[in-house]
Amino acid sequence: MSQSFEEISAQLKKRHRRSARMKWMTLGALILSAAFLVVFISDMVVRGWPAFQQAQIQVEVSYDEQSQKLPLAAVDEDVRPLISRGFFRPLPRKMEDNPALMDTTQTQWVIADSRVDQYLKGNEDRLRPADKETLENLVEEGRADLKFNTTFFTTGDSKMPEMAGIASAAIGTVMTMLVTMAVCFPIGVMTAVYLEEFAPDNKLTQIIEININNLAAVPSILFGLLGLAVYISFFGVPRSSPLVGGLTLALMTLPVIIISTRAALRSVPDSIRHAAFGVGCSRWQVVRDHVLPVSLPGILTGSIIGLAQAMGETAPLIIVGMVAFIPDASLSITGASTVMPAQIFTWASEPNSAFAEKTAGGILVLLAVLIFLNALAVWLRNKFERRW
Amino acid sequence: MSMSIVFLLFCIALLVLGGVAFALSRAKATRVRASGMTMHAQPDQYAWFAVLATAGPALLVSALGAFALLLMGAEIPVLYLLTASLIIAVIGLAMGLSQVRPAFHARRAIEGVIRKLLAAAALISILTTLGILLSIINEALRFFQMQSFWDFVTGTTWNPGASFLSSAGRAEGGSAAQFGSIPLFAGTFMITLIAMLVAIPFGLGAAIYMVEFAPLYVRKTAKPVIEVLAGIPTVVYGVFAALTVAPLVVDIAGLFGLDASYSNALAPGLVMGIMIIPFISSLSDDVINSVPNSLREGALALGITKSEMVRNVVVPAAAPGIISASLLAVSRAMGETMIVVMAAGMRPNLTANPLEDMTTVTVSIVAALTGDQEFESAQTLSAFALGLVLFIVTLTLNVVSVFMIRRFREKYRVNNL
The missing domain is CATH 1.10.3720.10 (MetI-like)
Structure with missing residues (x-):
């Protein structure tokens, strides 16, 4: 069964075409995966960008006896429905705190109601016709405009979209992360040092190793169940507190830190250890004075990546109750608190569509922080990584 | 006195004792060495051993006490507990100081303590797995006491909300969870x-x-x-x-x-x-x-x-x-x-x-x-x-x-x- 030269070269051509097709298909898979990322990020930017702007209105606020009793009386009747209730509520307190304001009238930019905000952003129109007319006039006079939204960064959660911000969630995240890192960084590094440098190669060590790898693959929600059953019901740690959230996340981050620290320790060449032993160091002295300082950048890189991972985690925190409504930030680690991802989750489930842009805005802030942390880790690795 | 102040005082006292232990045993070790005797370790190592001997047992006792207080609900007044820990710290200090002698391998002793500490840290990951397993199994068993396991595995209707109604006594006929x-x-x-x-x-x-x-x-x-x-x-x-x-x-x-x-x-x-x-x-x-x-x-x-x-x-x-x-x-x-x-x-x-x-x-x-x-x-x-x-x-x-x-x-x- 001999084939002619033509047949073989035709077959060969076909085979080469098939080869090229595979190359293009796999390249397509790669490009599409990257395209997902681009679509995803641009979708979030488009949705979230308006959250950094907020409609404000320039009005004359009269601070007098009447507005002390009835804050709504502080501004003209026709612009009253355009202004956020969040502006009126603290007025009496503000006058009490600052008696010099009494009996003065000041022209100031105040936060507009979220309906005005949404109208000016062209999203939806829920204003009454009369109010709309007033607003149009104000816009023409340059007395109503979209300005940079400082409220978003300085206030906590609120039922009024225009007053809702990420400050208390950000503080809650910082507190929770402090607890997490305070617990899991020392324990993780100590475990890794023990397993890499000290542990004898016996059954117990193998069990610990297998166990750590398994722990890394346990779904995060199960850590939430652990936190609920052990920390909250058994030890009585207060629900919704950064303490219980941080401890839960610490257990989840522990395997990440252990695995990356072990990798960092393993990359230190044995010649360094041998030299140190040779001049009479004990094992702990070798680790403390030679191995740890050399592997520190690797350990820090791994820890930052673990921290970023813990920062974005939501599921276990929902289980331990960290999705609370927190209008004011508290600096206590046992008080009720919420974290950034949980705040995003809360806003995402709000029916009011004005919260949709808050959700995406919160996501942009969270992504910015996470990208910063990951970039920091990459920078650390590139700057201090040594090739032996 | 509020709890946090008591706690702060305890920490300060422990730090001071540790410092005293370090200074005294270092001075003693230097003196012994200066007298011409060869020692098994450096003065600093004797000093660190004394610090460990002072703080270690004291912290262990207070941690155990706190654990008993929280878990077993034991009635130990916090003040007594902390005082007892401080007394143990002082005893530890004396012991550590008495160990400053040429024949004592201070470095090896420190090594042993650190090895145990690291091993204890490694065990925490095991405890975590056990914790997950035990807590989940424990609660799941309680669930299976209330509901049949067979129904859970083979049932095709998931309607847990009705358990709320039935516990409120408002279960209508046939709408059990x-x-x-x-x-x-x-x-x-x-x-x-x-x-x-x-x-x-x-x-x-x-x-x-x-x-x-x-x-x-x-x-x-x-x-x-x-x-x-x-x-x-x-x-x-x-x-x-x-x-x-x-x-x-x-x-x-x-x-x-x-x-x-x-x-x-x-x-x-x-x-x-x-x-x-x-x-x-x-x-x-x-x-x-x-x-x-x-x-x-x-x-x-x-x-x-x-x-x-x-x-x-x-x-x-x-x-x-x-x-x-x-x-x-x-x-x-x-x-x-x-x-x-x-x-x-x-x-x-x-x-x-x-x-x-x-x-x-x-x-x-x-x-x-x-x-x-x-x-x-x-x-x-x-x-x-x-x-x-x-x-x-x-x-x-x-x-x-x-x-x-x-x-x-x-x-x-x-x-x-």
């Missing part, structure tokens, strides 16, 4: 399947391109870009699935005249697939990369084309590793919570149509635990029963995948996997 978990697992498997149908082709394709075809600079830039997908928090994917993908799916289904629910199973499945792409691509990348080059060169030397080489030599050789990566990805998809909580439905629904809404195990866990239910209720405890099953399934997948990768490693003597 039902805990049949099959619809939940069906939903989980459906969404996992959709995710895998997205993630495996894309992840594997990207990995094959990066290892076999891509020039080095493409590989160097593409890899971190794909990894970024893995770093995005799941709640963000959840928002993306619920706000962007789900309406898109409904619109596209509408074009074909199909009726899709806004909380269809397709949207969370697709987004979860995107989330898992980097997971599969980086694991498969490692595995394909460690297939020995001799296999490739041998195949090419026989006149085979590159795609035939990939299909007939590289992929079969890497198959155990790729399967292992896929199993890990399945376990990750099954345990994924936020995407399904935000984008999938809440209605247990036994259907094969991905355009309908269906709920998953993780959604039901969250739903059971975020209501205003008391901890003892069957609804709350059902979350632990579901968690137990989830734990067992993911653990099995993980163990099988470790087994597969070990076979691969042994076959090709690869050490870096």
Whole structure:
């Protein structure tokens, strides 16, 4: 069964075409995966960008006896429905705190109601016709405009979209992360040092190793169940507190830190250890004075990546109750608190569509922080990584 | 005096005692050495040993006391406990000081203490696993005392809400709570399947391109870009699935005249697939990369084309590793919570149509635990029963995948996997 030269070269051509097709298909898979990322990020930017702007209105606020009793009386009747209730509520307190304001009238930019905000952003129109007319006039006079939204960064959660911000969630995240890192960084590094440098190669060590790898693959929600059953019901740690959230996340981050620290320790060449032993160091002295300082950048890189991972985690925190409504930030680690991802989750489930842009805005802030942390880790690795 | 001040004073006292221990024993060791005797350790090491002897037992006693106080509810006044710890610290100081003599191996003693400390830290990871297992099993057992295990495994109706009504005495005839978990697992498997149908082709394709075809600079830039997908928090994917993908799916289904629910199973499945792409691509990348080059060169030397080489030599050789990566990805998809909580439905629904809404195990866990239910209720405890099953399934997948990768490693003597 001999084939002619033509047949073989035709077959060969076909085979080469098939080869090229595979190359293009796999390249397509790669490009599409990257395209997902681009679509995803641009979708979030488009949705979230308006959250950094907020409609404000320039009005004359009269601070007098009447507005002390009835804050709504502080501004003209026709612009009253355009202004956020969040502006009126603290007025009496503000006058009490600052008696010099009494009996003065000041022209100031105040936060507009979220309906005005949404109208000016062209999203939806829920204003009454009369109010709309007033607003149009104000816009023409340059007395109503979209300005940079400082409220978003300085206030906590609120039922009024225009007053809702990420400050208390950000503080809650910082507190929770402090607890997490305070617990899991020392324990993780100590475990890794023990397993890499000290542990004898016996059954117990193998069990610990297998166990750590398994722990890394346990779904995060199960850590939430652990936190609920052990920390909250058994030890009585207060629900919704950064303490219980941080401890839960610490257990989840522990395997990440252990695995990356072990990798960092393993990359230190044995010649360094041998030299140190040779001049009479004990094992702990070798680790403390030679191995740890050399592997520190690797350990820090791994820890930052673990921290970023813990920062974005939501599921276990929902289980331990960290999705609370927190209008004011508290600096206590046992008080009720919420974290950034949980705040995003809360806003995402709000029916009011004005919260949709808050959700995406919160996501942009969270992504910015996470990208910063990951970039920091990459920078650390590139700057201090040594090739032996 | 408030608790925190007492605590602060205790810490200060302990620090001062430690400092005293350090200074005294260092001075003594220096003196002994100056008198011309050879010692087994440096003065600093004697000093550090004294500090350990002072603080270690004292901290241990106070920690044990606190533990007893919190757990057993023992009635130990905090002040007594702290005073006792301080007394022990003083005794430790005296002991440490008396050990400053030439024959004592201070460095070896410190070494022993540190080794034990590190081993104790390593045991915490074991305790965590045990903690997860025990707490979940414990609560799950309580659940199975209330509800029959058989109904849980074979029942097709999941209706935990009725347990609230019946506990409030308002149960109408026949509307007792039902805990049949099959619809939940069906939903989980459906969404996992959709995710895998997205993630495996894309992840594997990207990995094959990066290892076999891509020039080095493409590989160097593409890899971190794909990894970024893995770093995005799941709640963000959840928002993306619920706000962007789900309406898109409904619109596209509408074009074909199909009726899709806004909380269809397709949207969370697709987004979860995107989330898992980097997971599969980086694991498969490692595995394909460690297939020995001799296999490739041998195949090419026989006149085979590159795609035939990939299909007939590289992929079969890497198959155990790729399967292992896929199993890990399945376990990750099954345990994924936020995407399904935000984008999938809440209605247990036994259907094969991905355009309908269906709920998953993780959604039901969250739903059971975020209501205003008391901890003892069957609804709350059902979350632990579901968690137990989830734990067992993911653990099995993980163990099988470790087994597969070990076979691969042994076959090709690869050490870096």
